[in-house]
Amino acid sequence: MASCRWPWRRCCSWRPAARSPGPGSLGPRGPPGPPAAADDGVQMSYFNLVKSLTSAFSNRYSMSRFHHTTSAACCCSKTRSGEKYIDPFKLGWRDLKDLYEDIRKELVISTTELKEMSEYYFDGKGKAFRPIIVVLMARACNIHHNNSRDVQADQRSIALIAEMIHTASLVHDDVIDDASSRRGKHTVNKIWGEKKAVLAGDLILSAASIALARIGNTTVISILTQVIEDLVRGEFLQLGSKENENERFAHYLEKTFKKTASLIANSCKAVSVLGCPDPAVHEIAYQYGKNVGIAFQLIDDVLDFTSCSDRMGKPTSADLKLGLATGPVLFACQQFPEMNAMIMRRFSLPGDVDRAQQYVLQSDGVQQTTYLAQRYCHEAVREISKLRPSPERDALIQLSEIVLTRDK
Amino acid sequence: MSLRRLLLRLPRYLGVSGSPRRLWWSPFLDTISSVGSWRGQSSRSPAHWNQVVSEAEKIVGYPASFMSLRCLLSDELSNIAMQVRKLVGTQHPLLTTARGLVHESRHNLQLRGLVVLLISKAAGPSSMNASCQNYDMVSGIYSCQRSLAEITELIHTALLVHRGIVNLSELQSSDGPLKDMQFGNKIAILSGDFLLANACNGLALLQNTKVVELLASALMDLVQGVYHENSTSAKENHITEDIGISTWKEQTFLSHGALLAKSCQAAMELAKHDADVQDMAFQYGKHMAMSHKINSDLQPFIKEKTSDSITFNLNSAPVVLHQEFLGRDLWIKQIREAQEKGRLDYAKLQETIKAGKGVTSAIDLCRYHGNKALEALESFPPSEARSALENIVFAVTRFS
Numbered sequence: 001m002a003s004c005r006w007p008w009r010r011c012c013s014w015r016p017a018a019r020s021p022g023p024g025s026l027g028p029r030g031p032p033g034p035p036a037a038a039d040d041g042v043q044m045s046y047f048n049l050v051k052s053l054t055s056a057f058s059n060r061y062s063m064s065r066f067h068h069t070t071s072a073a074c075c076c077s078k079t080r081s082g083e084k085y086i087d088p089f090k091l092g093w094r095d096l097k098d099l100y101e102d103i104r105k106e107l108v109i110s111t112t113e114l115k116e117m118s119e120y121y122f123d124g125k126g127k128a129f130r131p132i133i134v135v136l137m138a139r140a141c142n143i144h145h146n147n148s149r150d151v152q153a154d155q156r157s158i159a160l161i162a163e164m165i166h167t168a169s170l171v172h173d174d175v176i177d178d179a180s181s182r183r184g185k186h187t188v189n190k191i192w193g194e195k196k197a198v199l200a201g202d203l204i205l206s207a208a209s210i211a212l213a214r215i216g217n218t219t220v221i222s223i224l225t226q227v228i229e230d231l232v233r234g235e236f237l238q239l240g241s242k243e244n245e246n247e248r249f250a251h252y253l254e255k256t257f258k259k260t261a262s263l264i265a266n267s268c269k270a271v272s273v274l275g276c277p278d279p280a281v282h283e284i285a286y287q288y289g290k291n292v293g294i295a296f297q298l299i300d301d302v303l304d305f306t307s308c309s310d311r312m313g314k315p316t317s318a319d320l321k322l323g324l325a326t327g328p329v330l331f332a333c334q335q336f337p338e339m340n341a342m343i344m345r346r347f348s349l350p351g352d353v354d355r356a357q358q359y360v361l362q363s364d365g366v367q368q369t370t371y372l373a374q375r376y377c378h379e380a381v382r383e384i385s386k387l388r389p390s391p392e393r394d395a396l397i398q399l400s401e402i403v404l405t406r407d408k
Numbered sequence: 409m410s411l412r413r414l415l416l417r418l419p420r421y422l423g424v425s426g427s428p429r430r431l432w433w434s435p436f437l438d439t440i441s442s443v444g445s446w447r448g449q450s451s452r453s454p455a456h457w458n459q460v461v462s463e464a465e466k467i468v469g470y471p472a473s474f475m476s477l478r479c480l481l482s483d484e485l486s487n488i489a490m491q492v493r494k495l496v497g498t499q500h501p502l503l504t505t506a507r508g509l510v511h512e513s514r515h516n517l518q519l520r521g522l523v524v525l526l527i528s529k530a531a532g533p534s535s536m537n538a539s540c541q542n543y544d545m546v547s548g549i550y551s552c553q554r555s556l557a558e559i560t561e562l563i564h565t566a567l568l569v570h571r572g573i574v575n576l577s578e579l580q581s582s583d584g585p586l587k588d589m590q591f592g593n594k595i596a597i598l599s600g601d602f603l604l605a606n607a608c609n610g611l612a613l614l615q616n617t618k619v620v621e622l623l624a625s626a627l628m629d630l631v632q633g634v635y636h637e638n639s640t641s642a643k644e645n646h647i648t649e650d651i652g653i654s655t656w657k658e659q660t661f662l663s664h665g666a667l668l669a670k671s672c673q674a675a676m677e678l679a680k681h682d683a684d685v686q687d688m689a690f691q692y693g694k695h696m697a698m699s700h701k702i703n704s705d706l707q708p709f710i711k712e713k714t715s716d717s718i719t720f721n722l723n724s725a726p727v728v729l730h731q732e733f734l735g736r737d738l739w740i741k742q743i744r745e746a747q748e749k750g751r752l753d754y755a756k757l758q759e760t761i762k763a764g765k766g767v768t769s770a771i772d773l774c775r776y777h778g779n780k781a782l783e784a785l786e787s788f789p790p791s792e793a794r795s796a797l798e799n800i801v802f803a804v805t806r807f808s
Contacts, residue, residue: 109632110632111636113639114635172597176594176597178590193576194573194576194593196635196638198570199570202570202600202627202631203632205627206627206628209611209624210624212620213621213624218616221617222612225612228608229606229609232602232604232605239491239598
């Protein structure tokens with residue numbers, strides 16, 4: 001990444017509307033789409049930067065830590081589809097009514113306690129963000145291909161499998177991070193202990209693999225096993241850290257891809273493979289998933305700084321406390337180089353976490369990260385717009401905007 | 409970094425000494441005597457386990473060190489090795505597991521993979537040869553079957569590593585600093601996940617969904633088996649759960665038999681053998697694994713020499729059988745009698761068990777499973793590979 005010298009200093013002169021990190025006050029002024037002429041010089045360089053970022057990472061995946069969705073400032077781009085607002089969640093749920101029940105059916109476990117542990121997060125309380133994207137993508141691809149609005153059984157299985165793989169990784173992540181709460185309740189490791197929690201994660205993963213094998217499509221198996229590998233590599237990336245500032249951002253994006261976006265991108269690709277033979281469509285699905293996934297995680301990282309603990313299912317500044325330098329921190333470090341030392345020692349000294357928080361909130365780190373997320377969302381929308389119009393396609397467009405504006 | 413150099417370096421990091429360390433599941437090498445051939449088979453039956461293994465390795469073409477090259481040369485593995493190094497000096501179980509694995513790969517004790525290779529060779533190509541013509545075959549084994557053998561070892565190792573996680577809330581001050589244990593847990597989870605991810609990738613490359621399903625279900629069985637091991641292990645007062653021998657067999661199948669059985673079956677599927685052949689392979693794998701486990705459980709009770717401190721698993725076959733003969737109440741009484749100030753006098757309990765019927769019926773059970781394994785082999789054509797599989801059974805069912 002040596003060729004990418006991020007002109008952050010130059011960008012400092014461009015400021016979004018407000019400096020305070022509260023929700024509702026961020027985002028670029030002016031109409032969506034191409035930048036306003038007055039700010040052309042600076043904004044273009046930033047756009048080029050981000051464009052080069054998005055294209056540079058087209059085949060390498062970044063992942064950042066799995067967090068729940070977090071809210072962010074509103075993005076002012078309008079829906080493309082027209083006047084009627086479609087709630088993507090309502091639309092997607094029609095196919096996912098029995099999602100959690102069906103997942104529980106896959107967990108064929110004889111022992112009560114192990115079954116209880118494995119089913120713990122499949123309680124119907126999650127937002128099922130990933131399965132929603134998957135079924136909407138399935139329909140959008142099916143319609144694009146042959147105007148069929150049905151979701152095939154195999155495509156629906158992918159939705160289940162994606163949610164199961166995601167949950168398995170959450171269970172392991174919670175043990176690794178020694179987390180005590182998630183989604184408003186205690187974690188599996190706190191209730192049943194670390195030994196059993198790890199086994200529960202393995203169990204969910206094996207159940208997902210069995211379901212995957214039963215689809216009977218070797219291409220789809222290859223696509224989704226890639227996710228499992230990416231999830232592990234993402235965790236490893238997180239173990240290490242980069243000395244060089246320029247490498248840090250690339251490292252962060254790669255980790256973000258591997259830990260969050262890969263699952264969404266590859267699940268989208270898998271359903272498109274099942275629904276449509278055209279490789280161009282597979283690529284569109286993949287790119288949509290990848291860009292939305294990265295945006296999702298970037299906003300998550302923003303919310304770690306901007307929201308307070310009673311809205312989320314878990315306490316905030318969680319990333320800092322784990323020693324992780326996410327988007328807002330990396331951007332802030334450009335303005336406050338004294339943060340470098342803290343990043344290197346992973347915020348391990350007393351007071352580091354608070355100081356880092358202060359620096360971030362004083363800087364435009366949050367705004368920059370949000371802006372970056374917007375760029376990824378726009379890219380996602382650009383891709384998905386290549387498909388034939390349909391309510392599902394529009395819902396996916398809508399969804400990418402929800403990603404930017406959610407608050408938990 | 410070459411494979412050889414990596415394997416040479418790891419022991420130094422981990423402080424592995426020269427003398428072999430007994431693993432909880434491996435038969436004790438020097439006590440299998442040559443006297444008393446069990447089934448009156450040919451006088452060529454080898455006396456020692458490692459002789460059996462080294463002959464088997466010649467048959468399959470190379471020593472059975474199964475970490476896939478791609479996996480071993482990856483960044484992650486050197487990362488893992490470095491992290492495990494940090495654990496030296498702590499008491500995290502991962503260190504013991506890692507030492508055991510390194511020792512094992514030096515002494516070529518990766519049994520499951522070896523058995524999968526042997527049974528692949530013993531079965532040979534199927535009569536429906538057409539579909540396999542594109543596969544390359546080396547020493548009578550298809551490359552996809554070799555891959556499968558590796559995958560089996562990866563899954564086994566992954567769970568071995570995951571077994572070593574510690575519950576943080578149960579730590580005592582004698583276990584050392586909390587953060588060492590937390591760090592050890594972290595590395596153990598990641599390493600295990602890394603191995604599983606490699607196994608999954610390997611499975612995907614085989615391009616056979618039935619095989620993926622078989623191995624995924626074997627993984628599910630294995631996880632449940634490990635869970636039972638944890639749950640039924642003795643608590644503070646050394647009293648285990650009241651499980652009879654039939655429950656024990658079910659749980660042991662899950663934790664020891666399923667992986668090998670389903671892998672053997674999968675190896676047949678890869679060569680497109682029919683359902684009968686697949687079933688025979690499954691039966692061999694299952695029964696051989698059971699007798700192997702029972703043999704391992706019997707070791708503390710049949711060794712001649714009295715070493716200083718003896719311990720044994722209270723959920724092992726002879727003990728479970730002993731309890732079943734005696735009845736629960738009498739067994740609990742015996743445990744209490746063997747306790748002194750809360751500490752269990754294993755030597756005393758061992759004598760009590762040896763005096764009962766537990767040990768002899770465990771030996772019988774071991775031979776029963778050995779017999780079933782040999783029966784399953786009968787449907788395979790005679791060959792070097794089949795003899796090697798028979799010899800493995802003889803070796804694990806031989807008691808002085």
